[in-house]
Amino acid sequence: MPSRTDTESISAADHKMFRRLRAKFVAIIMVTMVIVLAAMFAAICYSEYQRSVQAVAGSMQEAITHAVKQNDENAGKGKFAPPMIGGHDGDNGTTPVAVYLMDETGALVVQEASTTASLSDSVADEAANEVLASDDGPGTLSALRLVYLKQTVNDQVYIAFADLSTVEGWQSLAIRLAAAGAVVLAIVFLTSFVFANWALEPVRAAWSSQRRFVTDASHDLKTPLTVILANASILLKRPERTIASQSQWIESTQVEAENMQGLINEMLELSQVEEQHAAEFSDVDFSDLVDGLSLQFESVAFERECTFDTDIAPDIHVSGSEAHLRKMVTTLIDNALKYADEKGEVSVTLDTAGSHVRLRVHNSGPTIAADDLPHLFERFYRSDKARTSGEGGFGLGLAIAQETAHVHNGRITVESSDGEGTTFTVTLPQA
Secondary structure, three states, X not given: OOOHHHHHHXXXXXXXXXXXXXXXXXXXXXXXXXXXXXXXXXXXXXXXXXXXXXXXXXXXXXXXXXXXXXXXXXXXXXXXXXXXXXOOOOOOOOXXXXXXXEOOOOOEEEXXXXXXXXXXXXXXXXXXXXXXXXOOEEEEEHHHOEEEEEEEEXXXXXXXXXXXXXXOHHHHXXXXXXXXXXXXXXXXXXXXXXXXXXXXXXXXXXXXXXXXXXXXXXXXXXXXXXXXXXXXXXXXXXXXXXXXXXXXXHHHHHHHHHHHHHHHHHHHHHHHHHOOOHHHOEEEEHHHHHHHHHHHHHHHHHHOOOEEXXXXXXXXXXXXXXXXXXXXXXXXXXXXXXXXXXXXXXXXEEEEEOOEEEEEEEEOOOOOOXXXXXXXXXXOOOOHHHHHHOOOOOOOHHHHHHHHHHHOOOEEEEEEEOOOEEEEEEEEEOO
């Protein structure tokens, strides 16, 4: 069976795959954020532009209205009335506006009572020439950096001018938003990178576990297949011999085939446990189940000259699969007896702790190495003691036990120390 270092070196290509997957994950987030921010900022800038245009148009309209009113009042009463500010009579004065009246010759005459801005004579003349041929309404003189509003009232043409910068406030806003967006994107990039690693960690662990599972299973199947093929080759080379004379090759083939069958059965059982659903659970008398299995192992303990003690509280029930729970308990007791020291002690204790059921299987004897403890429930993992003692199975028993505990919303832990021995503890919720 390959070592853990060998298995990890096999996954070097997987690391590259996960880096690409992480890059795609971050790229999708960044592209999405760019599109969202761009759309949001564009909407804000457009809204600001429309607000500015409406504000300037309102100021120019108010200025023209005031100029018309002023001309009417001057014609009737000779009274001068400066533009109104404050209150609710308009927003004239919020934007500097130059108001002109176009005379019969096409020249612009400034309306001083309504003007809050001024134009140079050359700019005014050039603006007059461009506006003269235009229809009534708003417009833009980009070359002169002006916006205007032209209206004809009582056969008199009024023109109000405002600086083009008054409607370009959105540009400075866009620059500020772009800077803020860049900062936001930088923060999103860093956080998405971190969260991508976090989100992919379970996938990476599952992928690594699956890869190790396939590698280890292939190795465990390769050995019996090699022996079977070798035996078949020997039998084919000696067709003249009787079955009885070649029984050792036939028996060896049968043993290896049975080993393969056992491995495949355990793999199928692990798969079945993983696919178990709570809807398939039923009420299980866990006390009766543990007590019955303990009785079955008393003969095994006797043969091994081990002291076998049980302390099982009555009438403890759990909700689950009786077959899988039976397999879990069998595995723990069998392992405890298998790895107990000569004339050692094995104990099985079942009680409750709050709303949970607690099963403890303890054995005296050699402790499990600290390096082995973190990997003990991994599929196909076997400690050196299990490999060399001839007692080790396929390394799936504890993996199946742990998966059974998880499926039943419980957990299984192990403690091992010199002088105290080894204790496996299963915690399950009561029915």
